[in-house]
Amino acid sequence: MTVSDPVQTANASLSPRQLGRKFIQTIADLRLAIVLLLLIALFSVSGTVIEQGQSLSFYQANYPEDPALFGFLSWKVLLAIGLNHVYSTWWFLALLVLFGASLTACTFIRQFPALKAARSWKFYDKSRQFQKLALSAELETGSIESLTPLLEKKGYKVFVENNSLYARKGIIGKIGPIVVHAAMLIILAGAIWGALTGFFAQEMVASGDSFRVKNIIEAGPLSSGVIPKDWGIKVNRFWIDYTPKGDIDQFYSDLSVIDDNGREIDRKTIQVNQPLHHQGVTFYQTSWGIAAVRVQINNSPVFQLPMAPLDTKGNGQIWGTWIPTKPDLSEGVSLLARDLQGTMIVYDAKGNLANAVREGMSVPINGVNLKVLELVGSTGLQIKADPGVPIVYLGFGLLMVGVMMSYLSHSQIWALQSGDRFYLGGKTNRAQVSFEREMIETIELLGNKP
Numbered sequence: 001m002t003v004s005d006p007v008q009t010a011n012a013s014l015s016p017r018q019l020g021r022k023f024i025q026t027i028a029d030l031r032l033a034i035v036l037l038l039l040i041a042l043f044s045v046s047g048t049v050i051e052q053g054q055s056l057s058f059y060q061a062n063y064p065e066d067p068a069l070f071g072f073l074s075w076k077v078l079l080a081i082g083l084n085h086v087y088s089t090w091w092f093l094a095l096l097v098l099f100g101a102s103l104t105a106c107t108f109i110r111q112f113p114a115l116k117a118a119r120s121w122k123f124y125d126k127s128r129q130f131q132k133l134a135l136s137a138e139l140e141t142g143s144i145e146s147l148t149p150l151l152e153k154k155g156y157k158v159f160v161e162n163n164s165l166y167a168r169k170g171i172i173g174k175i176g177p178i179v180v181h182a183a184m185l186i187i188l189a190g191a192i193w194g195a196l197t198g199f200f201a202q203e204m205v206a207s208g209d210s211f212r213v214k215n216i217i218e219a220g221p222l223s224s225g226v227i228p229k230d231w232g233i234k235v236n237r238f239w240i241d242y243t244p245k246g247d248i249d250q251f252y253s254d255l256s257v258i259d260d261n262g263r264e265i266d267r268k269t270i271q272v273n274q275p276l277h278h279q280g281v282t283f284y285q286t287s288w289g290i291a292a293v294r295v296q297i298n299n300s301p302v303f304q305l306p307m308a309p310l311d312t313k314g315n316g317q318i319w320g321t322w323i324p325t326k327p328d329l330s331e332g333v334s335l336l337a338r339d340l341q342g343t344m345i346v347y348d349a350k351g352n353l354a355n356a357v358r359e360g361m362s363v364p365i366n367g368v369n370l371k372v373l374e375l376v377g378s379t380g381l382q383i384k385a386d387p388g389v390p391i392v393y394l395g396f397g398l399l400m401v402g403v404m405m406s407y408l409s410h411s412q413i414w415a416l417q418s419g420d421r422f423y424l425g426g427k428t429n430r431a432q433v434s435f436e437r438e439m440i441e442t443i444e445l446l447g448n449k450p
Helices: 006-012 016-027 030-049 056-062 075-081 083-088 090-119 127-132 144-153 172-197 389-406 432-445
Strands: 135-139 157-161 164-169 199-206 216-219 231-242 248-259 264-270 276-278 281-297 303-306 319-324 332-337 344-347 353-357 362-365 368-385 411-418 421-428
Touching: 016 090, 030 083, 030 090, 056 075, 075 083, 083 090, 083 172, 090 172, 127 135, 127 411, 127 421, 135 432, 144 157, 144 164, 144 411, 144 432, 172 389, 199 231, 199 281, 231 264, 231 281, 231 368, 248 276, 248 281, 248 368, 264 276, 264 281, 281 319, 281 332, 303 319, 332 368, 344 368, 353 362, 411 432, 421 432
Parallel strands: none
Antiparallel strands: 135 421, 157 164, 164 411, 199 216, 199 368, 231 248, 248 264, 276 281, 281 303, 281 368, 319 332, 332 344, 344 353, 362 368, 411 421
């Protein structure tokens, strides 16, 4: 004997339209929207805490398998889930789409009907109808004619029919939640559009060199039209300002935007928090390094040798290179530098400290005269394009407007002239105390008290 599932049986008997309505009612559930919002917030926090877009070696070094963070979060788990690029993963985008669908369904099922109900009204023609109001009074004096100007003066829109009156104000407060939902949908759309069409790249460029954006770390599937193809960047100069104590004060990059023929299109000196913007692509100043050193042996031509960062086990940054002192490369010296202030240390082939030298100075070593002309700095640039940012900004602006609109009270007042009795009552959805004071003031102006 087969026992059927009553839920499945009930769902099978529903028409496609009924199933669609049931699905819409499910995603419009406030509890589901709260759960989705919490999940989006949780993963957004993880994207802030966990470094995004780093190399494989970075995650292997910082998130080892033993011991794993929290006992389970190793680099393998992190990369498998996509926590190294949270905001562009399919599941995060799916959460945004589902949350947007929930907001849309809630807007049509709850907010629009609430607005329609607020705009729909009827006159009270029986005294007992005032008993259900939050605040009501039965007066011995008063009339529709005397009440109308009092309410209009307080900003109410008044409707009169025979011996009945209806007045309301603050209908915009009912529109506010709809505007808030629309703003949130715009923000979600901007975030999704940015993830699909934006890209993120990093470049380390020596002073005086030019480059095209190629070292792309992360890019959306529709980003090909955003990545610059017919223009590049030239680093005219990179330099660092130091404090009197020798600490770094600020570092700068003088950048030029150049076309395919090398002509300058735009130019700006950037620093931290002051990037270069061009055709929707932003170049941020993020780091620096020492790219090379220019030296001369005796009266030889000036030649440039690359410098590489050395592993200091976390004890600061040091760059080094090896300089040959004989044409057959059988002898040479090591040159180390910590910054671009010009002080360098020279070690001989045995690793002994031979001398200290600054830019423009010469030192005798290994029977030759070594002259260090210049340290060549390199700038670290973070390159980013996010076409969804203007949409997100528009959404946030609309969100602030919608929140302010939502704080406006929607107040309603009814009045009825029945024989020698005058009935007055009303209700509001917020600011109850202020509404009560307004009602009491109106009653006093009518010449009687409740």
